Amino acid sequence: MASNMTIEQGEVNKSNGNLATISLNEFKTVENGKHMYEDDDEEEEEEDRGAWGSKMDFIMACIGYAVGLGNVWRFPYLVYKNGGGSVRKIITSMPFLKQALREGIQMYYKNRVLKISPGIDEIGSLQWELVGCLAVAWVLTYACIWKGVAQTGKIVWFTALIPYGILTALLIRGLTLEGHKDGIEYYITPEWDRLSSPTVWIDAATQIFFSYGVGIGSLISLGSYNPYRNNSLIDTLVVGVVNAGTSLFAGFVIFSILGFMANELDVPVSEVVSEGPGLTFIAYPTAVYQMPLVPQLWSVIFFLMLIMLGLDSQFCVVEGFITSVMDYFTQYKLRENRTVFLLIVCGIDFLLGLVCVTEGPSNKLIIDMDSYAASGMCLLWVASWECVAISYGLGVNKYYKAISTMMGFTPGWFWIICWAGTAPMVSIGIFVFSLVDYQHAKYGEDYYYPVWGEILGWFMALASMHWIITYAVYLFLTTRGSLSERWEYVTTNKFDFELIELKEQRIEARLERKRAEAAEDLENAKDSNSDSIQARDNISTPPEYENIAYVSENGDGESLSKM
Structure with a gap:
């Protein structure tokens, strides 16, 4: 990353575990490794999505x-x-x-x-x-x-x-x-x-x-x-x-x-x-x-x-x-x-x-x-493409770095091998085997579904499976530019974890500042209360008032005399 850069627009959709849309216009520059903000004290309006109690x-x-x-x-x-x-x-x-x-x-x-x-x-x-x-x-x-x-x-x-x-x-x-x-x-x-x-x-x-x-x-x-x-x-x-x-x-x-x-x-x-x-x-x-x-x-x-x-x-x-x-x-x-x-x-x-x-x-x-x-094949199909999209679309190293940042430690190379190699290979392999060894659907031992019943089943399967390819084709056809530019746009990852991390660090700094301010206010309140108690204890009661009785709100007579 260059020492100086300007971020003019964009969106971050992650904030303390809650999705919230915020403008990145506030990010001004990155100078000497330090982020400067135009309105650091101004809080963004964030949507309350709710959160787990624990x-x-x-x-x-x-x-x-x-x-x-x-x-x-x-x-x-x-x-x-x-x-x-x-x-x-x-x-x-x-x-x-x-x-x-x-x-x-x-x-x-x-x-x-x-x-x-x-x-x-x-x-x-x-x-x-x-x-x-x-x-x-x-x-x-x-x-x-x-x-x-x-x-x-x-x-x-x-x-x-x-x-x-x-x-x-x-x-x-x-x-x-x-x-x-x-x-x-x-x-x-x-x-x-x-x-x-x-x-x-x-x-x-x-x-x-x-x-x-x-x-x-x-x-x-x-x-x-x-x-x-x-x-x-x-x-x-x-x-x-x-x-x-x-x-x-x-x-x-x-x-x-x-x-x-x-x-x-x-x-x-x-x-x-x-x-x-x-x-x-x-x-x-x-x-x-x-x-x-x-x-x-x-x-x-x-x-x-x-x-x-x-x-x-x-x-x-x-x-x-x-x-x-x-x-x-x-x-x-x-x-x-x-x-x-x-x-x-x-x-x-x-x-x-x-x-x-x-x-x-x-x-x-x-x-x-x-x-x-x-x-069956629906879950194998979707899971296979999830692995491919994360490992080779987003980038397994980038994903691993983001996961490590969120967890606070590196989980180990085993997970990289699983995400990029084992999981997609096994999923795709079993999916292919399921097509090669396709068997007609049946119920129990002796009832085989009619052809139209199997077609109905395939339509139900394709209802979820086709979206991966359909959306990719739709995005390619509706994107402006040459064929090579469209392909680059469709296959290039645009998700920037660094901006999300930047936003999260700012939120954490703001929360830490608020905690410090709250702790300081509490300490000041304690000191003020302590001074008030000390001042009250220093006030002596005149002798002529020590044995005067008074009437309380409920009408009972009570004495101020010391025991």
Whole structure:
């Protein structure tokens, strides 16, 4: 940087963790390494975005967001799908009662709760009890976040921690059931020959992205409420370890129960239930039914746990979306009208969810959405481009320097290798493998989606994937200049961390100055108060007034005489 420079215009959008637009016209010169300001004492008007009450509020929000149904629902069924033996027909005769134990639960789940139809093309009417549940879910989501992250940070302490107590109780009960060892052995014993299948790696990678919420944008939005100086390395390690540990922990719960069910039915663990997302809603109720005392009470507690697991993930996703919209479209004053805007968003999401609570194909449609829109290649695609954009668009060295400045120390070369090499290579590699080894979508063992159903799934996937290329093409076509100038403009990073750091240093200096002034005022007030007390003590009472009584406000006579 030159010793003398003038910054005439620009914007900085980061201020103490809060986005605020400020003019850089005030930056006058950089002279001999010192920044001079035209109006240093003048404070900029900054938008109040809110902030986390404490660092632990943010960590708990991230844990609540990352730890959800993906850990206790999606992870176990993917393990069951990829970790078990080959599917075989049951050739062992079983007593009717034991068969009913398994089929009863599964039939109730499929035929009564979901009312699954023969195909995705057979659409029935709305299931009003599920519509009511959907409405309650969105009402709770709105109630949890309508006041902002300060309120959200307190709620997640409850919604994120309570499920661990319930899972622990279910695990303890599962470990006391006969046959649990078989289920756990099935869970922790890999079939090495299946590692050659790309499907296993695709499922594993997409589960990681789905569980951590990478590529969705919510973590970025939640992190924007942190202060500028923040040790994000601690946040990353804590959330990562807790999330992975929760998935493993939930797996022990599920498979201890599956071992018990296999023992009761006298079949291998791999044949207890049909693979699929419904695995969790079949295995967990079995454990709840085996709980001591009042199983109905445990049923209520269990489903409250599922609600909390889904709720904190859901309202963090919504918070991430509305934060992005409010920060980008500041001209519409959406933040000032947050409650109304959030109500509209929740209402629209509720209406969009109605298609998932119809009779017939709703569950098959949910699986279609999970395979194409919510995870799979979408997250791999977005995450790959995020790594490429940061490492090679912004510049990995520049990014590393900025991260180090914010944290106050250098995190180490390991992260540079991950950002610039390992992460994009693995993500892109798995994405390519998923295309090469593409398999037609199916539900359960024998239902394959029709061609139009797969096309619908691809349209849902492209709804989020195409924006990366579409916006790049749009920016290139609408930029003025020659082709080479357009290309340079599109591919050149314009984000200047030095200006942000400059602004942050100024804010910190101003805050430090205010703290010093406040401390000085407090000290002066103490000295003034001390002088007043000393002066009062030095005033002597004339002898003739020492024993005069006076009447207080309540009419009681009191004496001034010394005791």
